[in-house]
Amino acid sequence: KAGVTQTPRYLIKTRGQQVTLSCSPISGHRSVSWYQQTPGQGLQFLFEYFSETQRNKGNFPGRFSGRQFSNSRSEMNVSTLELGDSALYLCASSLIGGERNFGEGSWLTVV
């Protein structure tokens, strides 16, 4: 079966801009979680969606938002980008309470 697909894989943005990242889950998976990974902070939980509803949210500012569509695909958006937002953004899909299957991630560099 096809794995989790994240696009774009790499992108460079300027401070103050916004960015939208996309995640297509494994077919049949209705739960999608987003994580930010940086060298010093490990895997930080951003939010989790199930059936188009945000079920849980991590401790990130309101500049970080997300949504999920009826086909379970999810997007996350970061507005007013800061240098510190440079990171690998990972998406994971799962059945409820099951194994998280991660995508390859989107590498965001803010300059």
Next chain:
Amino acid sequence: GENVEQHPSTLSVQEGDSAVIKCTYSDSASNYFPWYKQELGKRPQLIIDIRSNVGEKKDQRIAVTLNKTAKHFSLHITETQPEDSAVYFCAAPPYKLIFGTGTLLAIQP
């Protein structure tokens, strides 16, 4: 609130020796404890998990033990090999999967 602490942050062992990584969690409602392995430049991948109704689970050279009373669980890798070199993350729910800070495991030949 939820919290997962992972130790050590780095671990170097000789090839063939065993490695142990430990995590503690705070939420007593946690009932699922996975371990992920992330090789350099790759995505995290599940290597083993355990549910709260068992105390130990083994898969070849990898095992996970759970102590619900003390709220900690551990990853044990025996007969380590060079391909075991990676960053290992533990995680615990119950409502959102919180990851530990990771352990960089280096296998010395």
